[in-house]
Amino acid sequence: MKEVLILAIETSCDETACAVIKDGREILSDIIYSQIKLHSEYGGVVPEIASRKHIEKINQVTQQALDEAGVTLNDITAVAVTYGPGLVGALLVGVSFAKALAFAAGLPLIGVHHIEGHICANFIEHKELKPPFVCLVVSGGHSHLVVVKDHGVYEVIGRTRDDAAGEAFDKVARAIGLGYPGGPAIDAHAKGGNPEAIHFPRAQVDDNEYDFSFSGLKSAVLNYINGAKMKNEEINTADLAASFQKAVTDVLVGHSLKAVKDFGFNTFAIAGGVAANSSLRAEFENKCEGQGMRFYSPSPKYCTDNAVMIAWAGYYEYLKGNFSGYDLNAIPGLRLGDK
Ligand code: KG4
Ligand code: ZN
Numbered sequence: 001m002k003e004v005l006i007l008a009i010e011t012s013c014d015e016t017a018c019a020v021i022k023d024g025r026e027i028l029s030d031i032i033y034s035q036i037k038l039h040s041e042y043g044g045v046v047p048e049i050a051s052r053k054h055i056e057k058i059n060q061v062t063q064q065a066l067d068e069a070g071v072t073l074n075d076i077t078a079v080a081v082t083y084g085p086g087l088v089g090a091l092l093v094g095v096s097f098a099k100a101l102a103f104a105a106g107l108p109l110i111g112v113h114h115i116e117g118h119i120c121a122n123f124i125e126h127k128e129l130k131p132p133f134v135c136l137v138v139s140g141g142h143s144h145l146v147v148v149k150d151h152g153v154y155e156v157i158g159r160t161r162d163d164a165a166g167e168a169f170d171k172v173a174r175a176i177g178l179g180y181p182g183g184p185a186i187d188a189h190a191k192g193g194n195p196e197a198i199h200f201p202r203a204q205v206d207d208n209e210y211d212f213s214f215s216g217l218k219s220a221v222l223n224y225i226n227g228a229k230m231k232n233e234e235i236n237t238a239d240l241a242a243s244f245q246k247a248v249t250d251v252l253v254g255h256s257l258k259a260v261k262d263f264g265f266n267t268f269a270i271a272g273g274v275a276a277n278s279s280l281r282a283e284f285e286n287k288c289e290g291q292g293m294r295f296y297s298p299s300p301k302y303c304t305d306n307a308v309m310i311a312w313a314g315y316y317e318y319l320k321g322n323f324s325g326y327d328l329n330a331i332p333g334l335r336l337g338d339k
Contacts, residue, residue, distance in 0.1 A: 004077045006318060007065065007101075008311035009058070011094030012086025012114045013140070014038075014045045016057040017307035018065035020076070024315035025127070028069035030308050033057045040180045044170065051089030058097045065307070073105045078323075080314025083111040084334030085141065091330035099326055110314045111324040115142055115336050116152070118271040120316070121298035121309035129296050134265050136256045139272030140166035140181075143212050143252075144336065145259050148269075151316040154336050157259055158210025165248055165274045168214040172221050172244050176237045186241045187277050193242030195279075198224060200247040202254070210259050217247055249280050253287055260293060269296040276300035 003022055010017040014035040020028040035053050039045045066072060081098035084091060095111075102109040119135050131151060137144045143165045145158035163171070166183055173182025178189060200220050205211040221244050228235045252274075260268045268288060274280065281297055288295035302309060317323075 004315065004318060005069075005071060005075055006078055006080050006110075006311045006314045007062075007076045008080040008112070008307045008314050009062065009094045009098045010082045010114075010117070010305060010307040010310045011054045011058065011090050012082045012084070013090060013305055014050050015305045016054050016061050017305065018062045019307035019311045020065055020069035020071060021308060021311040021315065024312065024319075027124070027308055028071070029065040030306065031061050031065045031068065032306055033061050036181060043174055043180050045087070047087045047089055050087055051093055054090055054093035058093060062097070062101070073101070076105065076107060078108040078110055078314065078318050080110040080112050080310055080317070081328075082114045082117060082310050083324075083328055084114065084331035086114055086330075086332060088330055088332040091332060095328060095330045099328060103326060108318075108323045109326065109328060110317045110322065111328045112310045112313045112317065113334060113336060114310075115144065116154070117309040117313045119146065119148060119154075119269070120312040121271050121302040121306075122269045122296050123312055124302055124308055125299060126296050129267075129269070132265065133267035133269055133296075134256065134260045134263060135269045135271055136252060136275070137272045138165040138252060138270070138274035140164060140170065142272065143214070145210050145256060146336065147263060147265075152320065152322070156336050157263070158208060158212065158255060160212040160214060161205055162213055162215035163218060165212070165214060165252065166272070168218050168248060169274065171218050172241075175222055175225055176235070176240060178237075178241075183274055183277060186245055187279070189238055190242035190245045190279065193236065193238030193240070195242040195246035197236065197239035198243040200224075200243055202247055202251050210255055212251060212255065214248070217244070245277070245279050249277075249283050252280060253283050256284075257287055257291065257293070266292065267294045267296070271298060271303065273304045276303040
């Protein structure tokens with residue numbers, strides 16, 4: 001059988017990424033141009049700057065992905081692209097570019113859901129992992145507990161009511177002067193702190209025990225900082241980072257493992273940028289082992305945005321024959337399950 005080469009493009013936020021994968025098993029290239037330095041000056045992603053940088057870099061990143069894979073556009077079987085959710089201007093660059101590429105080369109086009117891409121990051125390195133399982137997707141824009149019933153078939157059983165977990169990391173990091181992106185900075189800073197030093201709230205949402213809420217925790221951290229400032233007390237930022245991280249971890253681990261048990265599964269996976277957090281990964285590893293559950297996680301580099309995960313999701317869509325029309329549009333608020 002002829003090999004299936006998927007070229008995937010990801011531009012939903014601040015990474016311009018392109019990857020080529022073979023037969024849903026092998027990564028031929030994985031190119032990421034990160035805009036983090038540009039945005040960190042502003043303390044967060046500036047959508048206008050992200051779109052402009054994507055359009056500047058997309059051709060080079062794609063050419064590099066083809067070169068590194070040792071192929072040309074003629075060898076590609078289909079073009080996959082993230083079409084939502086994300087920043088609309090950023091998504092539009094990737095979607096327009098992918099459409100033009102597919103149109104010019106006469107290739108099928110596959111619109112990929114960004115969160116589905118994050119979930120599929122687990123399949124990159126764990127060939128034995130098969131649905132069904134429960135997956136916690138925690139990123140800068142999303143916190144979802146999902147039952148992965150089959151490839152491309154999802155049931156969202158919990159979501160955040162306010163801030164995403166990554167957003168809370170970014171806001172708290174900003175408040176203690178750790179810069180952007182906050183997640184990796186807090187992760188590193190917390191290593192020198194005591195997670196039991198300050199007690200922050202672990203919020204429960206009344207009408208859905210699998211939903212999350214992080215805005216109260218964020219406010220508690222800001223109140224703690226303001227209180228200390230007013231009393232002229234010095235803040236131990238390492239203790240604060242560690243205590244905040246522990247509060248997030250406790251809630252994510254508690255809700256997730258309850259869902260795995262309640263829904264009768266024993267396989268659990270994590271995904272999304274926050275899944276790169278070392279303390280969260282260690283806690284899940286530990287708790288899953290203690291409760292006899294199989295725990296999967298992508299390597300940290302596949303937790304944050306990349307095009308390999310989009311290619312993987314695109315490959316499963318390809319196998320099902322789910323192609324997009326040339327009228328594919330960017331959908332910034334696309335929800336999991338909407339197709
Ligand atoms: O998945 P991602 O790259 O982009 C979105 O789809 O949102 O996630 C980015 C988020 C940011 O909020 C970043 O601070 C967070 O993931 N993040 C982390 C870590 N690495 C990235 N949060 C906690 N610990 C980390 N090590
Ligand atoms: Zn993402």
